[in-house]
Amino acid sequence: MGKKLAQLSSRLNTLTVFRPILEDPAIKKLKDLLWLCGYGEDVNEIISLYSDFVAHLYQKNPDLSEYLWEILTETDNLYVENYNKKGQVPPPIQEALQEELTLLNKVAQLTPEEIKSAIGYHEYLPTWQTRTKDIVEEYRRYLAQLPQKDCGIFEKAVFFTYNGKEPLPVNQPEIPKLSHFFGYQEQRQLIGKTLESFLKGNKPMDLLLYGDAGTGKSSTVKALVKHHSQQGLRLVEIKKDHLESLPALLEFLAPIPLNFILFIDDLSFASADDRFASLKATLEGSVVTQRKNALICATSNRRHLVQESLKDRQDESVHLNDMLQETTGLSGRFALRIAFRQPSKEEFLGIVDHLAQVWGITLDREALHQQAEAYALERNGRSPRVAQQFIAQRLHLSS
Numbered sequence: 150m151g152k153k154l155a156q157l158s159s160r161l162n163t164l165t166v167f168r169p170i171l172e173d174p175a176i177k178k179l180k181d182l183l184w185l186c187g188y189g190e191d192v193n194e195i196i197s198l199y200s201d202f203v204a205h206l207y208q209k210n211p212d213l214s215e216y217l218w219e220i221l222t223e224t225d226n227l228y229v230e231n232y233n234k235k236g237q238v239p240p241p242i243q244e245a246l247q248e249e250l251t252l253l254n255k256v257a258q259l260t261p262e263e264i265k266s267a268i269g270y271h272e273y274l275p276t277w278q279t280r281t282k283d284i285v286e287e288y289r290r291y292l293a294q295l296p297q298k299d300c301g302i303f304e305k306a307v308f309f310t311y312n313g314k315e316p317l318p319v320n321q322p323e324i325p326k327l328s329h330f331f332g333y334q335e336q337r338q339l340i341g342k343t344l345e346s347f348l349k350g351n352k353p354m355d356l357l358l359y360g361d362a363g364t365g366k367s368s369t370v371k372a373l374v375k376h377h378s379q380q381g382l383r384l385v386e387i388k389k390d391h392l393e394s395l396p397a398l399l400e401f402l403a404p405i406p407l408n409f410i411l412f413i414d415d416l417s418f419a420s421a422d423d424r425f426a427s428l429k430a431t432l433e434g435s436v437v438t439q440r441k442n443a444l445i446c447a448t449s450n451r452r453h454l455v456q457e458s459l460k461d462r463q464d465e466s467v468h469l470n471d472m473l474q475e476t477t478g479l480s481g482r483f484a485l486r487i488a489f490r491q492p493s494k495e496e497f498l499g500i501v502d503h504l505a506q507v508w509g510i511t512l513d514r515e516a517l518h519q520q521a522e523a524y525a526l527e528r529n530g531r532s533p534r535v536a537q538q539f540i541a542q543r544l545h546l547s548s
Contacts, residue, residue: 151267155187160252166227166245167253170220174328175205179256186267195268203275208503209328212278214257221253221284222291223327223376232292247285254284294348294380303407307378308371311398313391324375325368331503332496332533333365336487341373343485344444348380348408353444355482360489363534366448367414374410384410392428402443413447447483497521497531504540512543 161171161180170176182198189195210216228246231238238246261276303309306318330337336358343354358366374384385402387395392413402409413428428445492500501521502514510517524539525531 150263151187153187154183154263154267155185157252157255158183158187161256164249164252166242167221167224167249169224169226170217173220173224175202175209175216176220178202178205179259182264186264192268192270196270196274199264199268199274203277204506206277207275208331208506212280213259214278214280214282214284217253217257218282218284218287219376221288222379225379228292229379250285250288257282257284291380300405300407303383303405307375307383309383309385311385311387311391313394315401316385316398322371324371327372327376329504329507330365330369330372331500332492333369333489336489337369337373339485339487340369341376344373344377344382344410347444348377348382350441353440354484355444356446357483357486358446358448358489359450359486361491361530361532362450363532364489364491365533366489367412370410370412370446370448381407382410383407384412386412386414389413389416395428399440399443403441405442407442409443411443411445413445416447416449445483492531492533494522494531497525497536500533500536501539504536505543508540508544510540510543510547 158180161176161183164171171180178198178201182195182202185195185198206213206216210219228238228242231242258279258281260279261274265271265274302316302318306320308319308322308324309316310319311317327337340356340358343356347353356370358370360366371384374382385398387398395411398411498518498521501517504510505512505517512520520543521536521539524542525535528535528538
């Protein structure tokens with residue numbers, strides 16, 4: 150059994166189409182573990198590597214089959230790159246794809262029992278799940294969903310900004326990996342399922358993400374868009390100043406065989422601001438009928454997007470009530486409203502621990518927590534952004 154697992158490790162070294170997945174921390178640990186199952190002599194070293202692999206797996210998904218499937222679909226590869234650029238793939242790459250998918254299907258079915266048997270270790274070790282999943286057939290279906298028509302500038306990038314006239318590609322955007330996120334799992338899952346439904350051709354369910362600053366609203370959306378980019382998902386960020394030209398943008402995007410997230414970050418209006426009317430009309434469907442390939446996603450630090458002044462509430466106009474309902478009800482036009490709250494102390498320190506592990510910070514846990522809490526106090530509160538800034542500072546000090 151051990152020699153067969155080591156052979157599997159050797160075969161992983163031959164990956165070409167899917168070679169980028171070998172940089173994934175869990176897959177890298179697994180490959181090394183399989184090799185040691187056949188040729189390792191130090192049981193303690195093997196057990197330590199086993200636990201390192203499972204720890205990385207648990208950070209994202211304790212199901213190895215699903216974990217592998219997720220990185221296959223979120224990581225760029227030679228097959229998809231050739232397909233997107235040329236509309237066809239050379240035969241050698243097609244052959245390599247088939248062979249590599251067959252190999253990865255075997256890896257996806259590995260069980261903890263097989264590894265423990267090869268090690269000859271009979272005490273407790275953490276486990277993981279596997280499920281019957283034909284990766285070869287699943288990936289064929291996945292490829293069939295990729296866009297097949299000319300998509301113009303949208304073939305060159307995933308993220309765009311809108312200048313009021315046309316979308317412009319964002320070169321080398323800094324997008325966090327989904328594996329770097331910790332906490333807010335319920336919010337991420339709900340947003341992810343909404344995007345998956347949208348990509349399957351269902352009606353766009355517009356999203357409003359609201360809550361405390363620095364809680365990861367924008368980065369969550371962008372990370373999920375990157376994750377689904379090979380399925381034809383793109384993000385176009387719109388500034389509030391350009392909302393009046395939103396109908397023109399929707400008309401421009403309608404014939405393109407891709408799906409778009411129209412992203413409005415940090416959205417809010419003054420009560421006298423008429424620009425919210427364009428957004429309200431679009432959300433209600435009165436600007437562009439049967440909007441199919443564009444989903445609006447906005448973030449805000451406020452649940453009610455229109456700020457009411459004291460003067461508004463003291464206005465003695467006959468239409469006061471109508472005006473207030475019109476302005477404060479904009480958030481109600483979004484199909485889904487998802488709250489991001491400031492983390493508790495325990496949640497904040499959990500985020501710090503997770504990021505410290507991701508970036509290889511080995512500081513004593515108690516000292517790390519004390520420094521993180523002091524850092525948060527200096528910045529007037531705990532948040533995922535503050536945790537990330539703290540870890541960045543630690544990395545800088547240790548470099």
